[in-house]
Amino acid sequence: MLKIENLHATVAGNEILKGIDLEVGKGEVHAIMGPNGSGKSTLSNVLVGNPNYTVTEGKITFQGKDLLSLPPEDRSHEGIFLSFQYPVEIPGVSMVNFMRTAVNEHRAYKGLAPLAANEFLKLMREKRALVGLDGKLANRSVNEGFSGGEKKRNEIFQMAMLEPVLSILDETDSGLDIDALRVVAEGVNKLHTSDNSVIVITHYQRLLDYIKPDVVHVLYNGRIVKTAGPELALELEEKGYDWLKE
């Protein structure tokens, strides 16, 4: 489904990714772990085409397409979703308008007519229930005045609405207490099927107690230095990252 080959990327002229190779198959859950500054967030931003990140070398193939040639909105249309580490507030734009625009642009890309208002609202209600967001959400502005936990739940809600093929969860656990973490993780698990894949980017093991990875990678200094099964996460929890830095 996703194949990354020899990926190099820079931010403000500094090379952060120094040759990443990674393959994610259909239905798989991959965890990418690593210390601060290892390039985890850069990798997720490059995948979704954030213009602040420049790819200098390498190739990304997503479902047979050259991902790097697509603008960010088309990567979204193709089914890539990023749950932001820091979701952005958009004052004045209600969640309902925001999601309706997003859903309808996705539909237009697939050649489908826009959803009728009542169908759309029904869809909102269904998906909201999944992450336990209340009904007032629809009228609130995007992320404005949301608590940290609400913002993360709102990300998973949007993921549910857009039904991505590949979801990237960038430090979704940061800033969440244990209850919020459980709700968010349960939402992700409900959405995960044998047809879609998830990349979980995290510092800590604790999120992986709820979202079980098939494969764990350790990213260090812009490269993947170790790949193993879920037991690797536990080992990292115990030993830290230092033993991998040689």
Added chain:
Amino acid sequence: MSNGFVKQIAEEKYKYGFTTDVDTDIIQHGLNEDVIRQISSRKAEPDWLLDFRLKAYAYWLTQTCPKWAHLDIPEIDYQSISYYADPTRRAKGPQTLEEIDPEVMKTFDKLGIPLEERLALSGNTAVDAVMDSVSVKTTFKERLAEKGIIFCSISEAVRNHPELVRKYLGSVVSYRDNFFAALNSAVFSDGSFVYIPKGVRCPMELSTYFRINAAGTGQFERTLIVADDDSYVSYLEGCTAPMRDENQLHAAIVEIVVLDRAEVKYSTVQNWYPGDEKGQGGVFNFVTKRGHCRGEGSKISWTQVETGSAITWKYPSCVLSGDNSVGEFYSVAVTNNYQQADTGTKMIHLGRNTRSTIISKGISAGHSSNAYRGLVKVGEKAEGARNYSQCDSLLLGDKCGAHTFPYMDIHNETAVVEHEATTSKISEEQLFYCNQRGIKTEDAIGLIVNGYAKEVLNKLPMEFAVEAQKLLSVSLEGSVG
């Protein structure tokens, strides 16, 4: 700054920029007493009106263009402009449909303003269509007349209802009010006249559509609305002009008189040609709009969406003389490329328990400059006056400017005056967040701008609101740099 969003500044899509080839009677360029007499005689005006014009002209000669606005106004050569252009075949004002030049009819069709009543917008809007200096057609006149409502061009009102025009013309905006008001009073051509009799609620929206067509001319329309006791009317105004390299002058006056417990809602979508992306051409829009709440509990509500014009100088105001009268001002002003706007309002509280609300939303993009200027004045006798003002500025890019100039002049200690102001910017993070959800940058800007302006857009009548929303997005196309 990243270069990811840097886009070539696209040519703004101004879809009203066409010209109409129509036989137009244009009087010679220049301004002098003789020209004013010519205008007056073409319109077969009574002496008192010619006298009014000449006094205004004499006053104008003693005045100079005001310099206090946050605008860079180039020298205007008033002798190089023609002050009267008539695209109708006969010089005697509106005609039957059959008599109107088909090209003129086509123009209004193209603008989405059909002049045949059966094709009317929503079936519930009457239109006075003005091209250059002349009213071409006013629809639904007869149906409105059944209720005693007068809706016609001001030239026709001068002929058929001279007592009303004479009583109210210049009673809200004196020709001595300012430089451009004096100019308009001297040379004004067509505009609309509305009279709503006592106790009548106007059953349809009334509207005037202004179109500048002829080159080298100015448009000087004059609108007068009188709402008698316990009446109500909602009035809409729209404006467009062709794309021309030279600037065109538009100096209008709108006067509104509201009597006891009557209400006038005045909405404008101003989309004069704004000039090209380099700042070449565009309309200079110098407008004096003022309403006078003369009675107990009178109400005036101004709503404006200003997207056009190279220069906008405009302060729709309310004089609240009547006790318990209410003034409202809701504004969205967009400037892009090299447009300049200095717009706002004056709320003059004179009566007791008068209330006013000001909501101003400025949006600046490109190299433009956008200023809000507002005065809240509370007179000595205005016990219990209240004002709430909110002035927000939204910036796109880092080469534009937004300014707020609020003035307060309070002479009664019971007054409660509140002012809030914010400045925000559409950030790249917001746009990218939208992109990641599958929303294109242009659509994301539209979404954010419309969200920002919705408090004002919600005040517009339905069909207008939809148009205005589209207009906001189009005006800002190619503005992310």
